[in-house]
Amino acid sequence: MWPLYAAGFTTAFGAHGIAANLGGFSSDAVTSLLVLGGLLALYDGAEVVLKPFFGTLADRVGARPVLLGGLVAFAAASAVYVVADSPGWLWAARLGQGAAASAFSPSASALVARLNPAAKRGRAFGGYGFHKSIGYTLGPLLGGVLVWAGGLRLLFAVLTVLGAGVAVWAALAVPAVPPLPKARQTVLDLARRLADPVFLAPTAALAAATAALSVGVGFLPVSGRVAGLGTVATGAAVSLLAASAALVQPWAGRALDEGRVSTRTGLTAGLVLTAAGLACATLPGLTGILTAAALTGVGTGLITPLGFASLSTHTPQERLGQTMGAAELGRELGDAGGPLLVAGVASVWTLTYGYATLAGLIGVAAVASWATRARLARPAP
Numbered sequence: 236m237w238p239l240y241a242a243g244f245t246t247a248f249g250a251h252g253i254a255a256n257l258g259g260f261s262s263d264a265v266t267s268l269l270v271l272g273g274l275l276a277l278y279d280g281a282e283v284v285l286k287p288f289f290g291t292l293a294d295r296v297g298a299r300p301v302l303l304g305g306l307v308a309f310a311a312a313s314a315v316y317v318v319a320d321s322p323g324w325l326w327a328a329r330l331g332q333g334a335a336a337s338a339f340s341p342s343a344s345a346l347v348a349r350l351n352p353a354a355k356r357g358r359a360f361g362g363y364g365f366h367k368s369i370g371y372t373l374g375p376l377l378g379g380v381l382v383w384a385g386g387l388r389l390l391f392a393v394l395t396v397l398g399a400g401v402a403v404w405a406a407l408a409v410p411a412v413p414p415l416p417k418a419r420q421t422v423l424d425l426a427r428r429l430a431d432p433v434f435l436a437p438t439a440a441l442a443a444a445t446a447a448l449s450v451g452v453g454f455l456p457v458s459g460r461v462a463g464l465g466t467v468a469t470g471a472a473v474s475l476l477a478a479s480a481a482l483v484q485p486w487a488g489r490a491l492d493e494g495r496v497s498t499r500t501g502l503t504a505g506l507v508l509t510a511a512g513l514a515c516a517t518l519p520g521l522t523g524i525l526t527a528a529a530l531t532g533v534g535t536g537l538i539t540p541l542g543f544a545s546l547s548t549h550t551p552q553e554r555l556g557q558t559m560g561a562a563e564l565g566r567e568l569g570d571a572g573g574p575l576l577v578a579g580v581a582s583v584w585t586l587t588y589g590y591a592t593l594a595g596l597i598g599v600a601a602v603a604s605w606a607t608r609a610r611l612a613r614p615a616p
Contacts, residue, residue, distance in 0.1 A: 236347070236350065236351075236359060236362065236363075237404075237408070238401060238404045238405040238408050238409050239302075239343045239346055239347055239350075239363065239405070239409065240362055240363055240365075240366040241366070241401045241404060241405075242302065242306065242339050242340070242343040242401055242405065243340070243343055243363050243364075243366050243367040243370065244366045244367060244369060244370040245306070245309065245336075245339075245370070245394075245397055245398060245401050246309075246336040246339070246340045246367070246370070247366075247367045247368070247369075247370025247371045247374060248370035248371075248373060248374045248377075248378075248394075248397070249278075249309065249313075249332055249336065249370075249374075249394050249397075249398075250278055250279075250336070250370075250371075250374065251370070251371050251374030251375055251378070252373075252374035252375065252377065252378030252381075252390060252394070253278075253329070253332075253374075253378060253387075253390060253391075253394075277326065277329045277330045277333055278329055278330075278332060278333035278336070279333065279567055279570065279571060280333065281330055281333030281334045281336075281337055282333055282336060282337045282340070282563070282564075282567050283564060283567045283568065283571075284337075285333075285334055285337035285338070286337045286340065286341050286560045286561075286563045286564050286567070287557070287560040287561050287564055288337075288560070289301055289305070289337050289338040289341060289342065289556075289560060290341040290342075290345070290556040290557045290558070290559050290560020290561065290563070291556060291557045291560065292338075292556070293341065293342045293345055293555075293556030293557075293560075294345075294554055294555065294556040294557050297411070297412060297413055298342040298343075298345040298346045298349065298412055298555075298556055299342075299346065299405075299409055299410075299411055299412055301338050301339070301342040301556075302338075302339045302342040302343055302346065302405060302409070303339075303402055303405055303406055304338060304339075305335045305336065305337070305338030305339030305340075305342060306335070306339050306398050306399075306401050306402035306405060307398070307399070307402050308331065308334070308335035308338065309331075309332055309335035309336060309339065309394070309398035310394075310395050310396075310397075310398030310399040310402065311331070311335075312327075312328050312330075312331025312332045312334075312335055313328060313332060313391045313392075313394040313395040313398060314391075314392075314395045315327055315328045315331060316328035316387070316388065316391045317388050317391045317392045317395060320388055325387075328391065332394075335398075340563060341556060341559040341560040341563050342556065343363070344360075344363070344543060344559040344562075344563070345555040345556040345559045346409065346412060347359050347360060347363050347543075347547075348360075348543075348547035348550075348555050348559075349412050349555060350410070350412065353547075353548050354492055355492055356488075356492070356543075356544045356547050356548065357487070357488035357489065357490070357491030357492040357540055357541065357544045358485070358488040358489050358491075358492050359488065360484075360488055360539070360540040360543040360544050360547075361484045361485040361486070361487055361488020361489065361540040362484075362485055362488065363540075363543075364481075364484040364488075364536075364539040364540050364543070365481050365482075365484045365485050368477060368480050368481035368484065368536075369481055371477060372474070372477040372478065372481060378390050381393055433549045434546065434549070434550075434558065434561075434562075436502070436545075436603070436604050437498070437502065437541075437542040437543075437545040437546050437562070438542070438546070438561070438562045438565040439565070439600055439603070439604075440502045440505065440506055440538050440542050440600065440604055441538060441539065441542040441543070441562060441565060441566050441569070442565040442566055442568055442569030442572075443506060443509065443538070443569060443596075443597045443600050444505065444509060444534070444535035444538040444539060444542070444566075444569070445535075445566040445567075445569035445570045445573070446569035446570065446572055446573025446574075446576075446593065446597075447509045447512070447513060447531050447534070447535055447573060447593065447597065448476070448480065448531070448535050448570075449569075449570050449571075449573045449574050450513070450573045450574055450577050450589075450590070450593060451473070451476045451512075451513075451516075451527070451528060451531050451532075452473055452476065452477075453574050454516075454574070454577060454586060454589070454590075455469065455472050455473060455476070455516065455524055455527065455528060456469040456472070456473060457586060458516060458523075458524055458586060459472060459521075459524055461586070462519060462520055462521070462524070464521060464524070468521055468524075469524070471525075472524045472525055472527075472528045473528070475525060475528040475529055475532065476528035476529075476531055476532040477532065478532065479528070479529050479531075479532025479533050479536060480531075480532040480533075480535045480536040480539075481536070482536065483532070483533050483536025483537060484536045484539055484540050485540075487501060487536060487537045487539075487540050487541055488540040488541075488544070491540070491541055491544055496541075498541050498544065498545040498548075499604070499605065501537050501538075501541040502537075502538055502541055502542060502545070502604045503601050503604045503605045504534075504537060505533075505534045505535065505536075505537030505538035505541070506534065506538065506597055506598070506600050506601035506604055507534070507598070507601045508530050508531075508533050508534030508537065509530070509531055509534030509535055509538070509597050510534075510594045510595075510597040510598040510601060511530050511534070511594075512526070512527045512528070512529070512530030512531030512532075512533075512534055513527065513531060513590045513591075513593050513594035513597065514527075514590070514591065514594045515527040515530060516531075516590040517587045517590050517591055517594075527590075542562075543559075543562070546558055546559070546562055547559075573593060576589070576592065576593055576596075577589035577590065577592070577593055580592045
């Protein structure tokens with residue numbers, strides 16, 4: 236399992252480590268906010284387009300080859316900028332990294348499910364989510380140190396070594412998991428399966444959690460500055476959000492495996508806590524910001540392992556890659572849609588109304604998640 240956890244760390248560290256340091260990198264490469272936005276969108280845009288494709292490919296040829304190919308491609312794409320070191324090749328490297336992550340991220344999720352029995356998947360996905368959260372947390376910090384020490388080329392060089400090292404580790408330690416035979420599936424069959432509440436409920440919860448995390452990381456510092464707080468206080472709030480999400484995930488996975496929490500109860504509780512955290516962000520001052528960070532982190536930390544464990548349990552094993560790719564697409568849409576929604580509402584009224592709007596939508600999702608309890612309790616065929 237450890238190479239799969241390392242793969243999760245790699246995609247998270249690569250995404251946030253570079254994204255957090257592009258703006259202050261170089262006026263030659265980042266000439267305007269529009270250019271910066273384009274560079275930031277390349278990685279996520281590639282994932283939105285390609286993750287379902289690579290998830291389906293993993294079901295067809297096996298998840299392990301797609302995992303290894305994606306890690307090798309990630310290392311190669313990172314090496315492009317190390318060698319070329321020009322603004323044009325920075326775009327190519329970033330696009331290549333996003334495309335490669337689209338391959339090995341859903342493949343790693345599918346392998347976590349395939350290599351663990353249903354009774355242990357909560358713990359497995361809790362560990363996987365924990366290591367991804369560590370990557371998200373350390374990416375901006377360690378990435379900033381590397382850029383300060385040797386420029387953006389050094390950060391890309393470290394990502395090259397990281398991707399190659401994890402690929403070698405996975406090749407040596409991850410067992411071959413052959414694709415399972417499956418019945419022919421039409422586009423209509425796929426649409427029906429993805430429209431089933433058994434898929435939609437956990438995927439919507441995962442999208443809501445990712446949206447809340449993105450909003451917290453992006454907008455809580457803005458609220459802190461408006462309240463007159465310094466960078467240390469706002470940085471502590473973001474760190475508290477990330478740390479809470481990371482620490483809760485292994486506990487939530489173990490609780491699910493041991494029967495101390497059900498998927499229905501856990502997802503609903505996570506959504507309620509997440510909505511409460513965003514509601515607390517509307518309160519003025521440091522207390523509101525820290526409470527919002529803690530509750531949002533705990534809520535999203537509950538949702539992530541339980542959502543993926545539910546998907547793996549209710550999905551036919553021969554379609555795991557496809558399901559994980561589609562679920563990852565839902566998370567990417569939440570990652571982009573949450574900040575856009577809050578920013579759109581804030582541009583018309585204030586940021587307080589933006590937080591309240593997203594909190595209300597997630598509260599509605601909590602009610603919907605509870606209402607689907609009978610479907611979520613049904614085992615996969």
